[in-house]
């Protein structure tokens with residue numbers, strides 16, 4: 001496990017982009033696990049810049065996103081389909097057929113979730129998984145609970161997540177109550193994991209993940225058992241760590 005602490009969120013994001021770029025330069029047909037939310041935006045901005053200046057080519061890259069809300073259309077401005085299109089895909093040369101995002105409108109969500117896991121395996125498994133972290137320690141939408149869920153699955157969002165994501169919607173009532181998320185098993189099978197955490201509202205989750213026992217109450221804590229995980233933090237998110245690297 002490696003932990004790097006940066007001055008601010010912008011630098012943490014640029015560091016994440018640097019590691020993703022290194023992965024793509026070494027293996028142009030990498031399978032990337034991608035994330036949504038505010039946290040990865042500086043990383044995506046940097047990747048777009050690297051692409052537009054001619055340094056980075058996405059033409060062979062394959063992506064699998066972590067999660068999607070249940071019950072809003074892919075065109076909805078708050079859907080993760082829409083987010084990825086706006087924040088990354090439309091601005092780099094990734095092929096639309098190489099992009100995968102869970103279908104939150106599948107008539108049979110369980111079957112669709114199984115098919116999503118199978119598609120990742122068939123593609124060869126995720127080379128590099130980018131993650132944010134929720135205030136409650138979730139990764140993807142794996143919410144605090146009694147156990148770790150292995151495969152892709154439908155999740156009931158916790159009140160903490162609904163409130164955190166309310167800022168993207170007009171009212172709290174508009175925030176979807178369910179999502180489809182990659183499970184902890186699929187995330188842990190990624191060959192390399194990059195977790196980016198920025199801002200003081202993530203400091204407790206980061207401390208729990210890094211300094212308390214591994215527990216499904218703080219799902220990100222499982223990452224400490226991953227053989228190749230890098231935590232990229234800004235000073236604010238690292239603010240509650242007792243042992244700084």
Ligand code: PGA
Pocket residue numbers: 036037038039040132133134135138139140
């Ligand atoms: P955020 O979300 O980047 O918008 O803070 C991260 C998460 O909930 O995983």
